[in-house]
Amino acid sequence: MNGTERRNAPRGVAFVGDVKDVCNELKNEAQRCKNMTVEQYVRFRYLEAVVAKQIAEIEARHSARQRR
DSSP: OTTOOOTTOOOOOOOOSOHHHHHHHHHHHHHHTTTOOHHHHHHHHHHHHHHHHHHHHHHHHHHHHHHO
């Protein structure tokens, strides 16, 4: 990338746990994300995490307002 790399680019996806559980999770993910390349899948998972974080922050702010 001509010397300018994206610093917040997703680096990868990690599955942690028992080998059988990880294999089942990968099988389910393959069914859910058919016709995606690995790069598309990694970006998809990264965006899922970002959106989940944003939703959690919004819900936290909303519940804080409810307590007032």
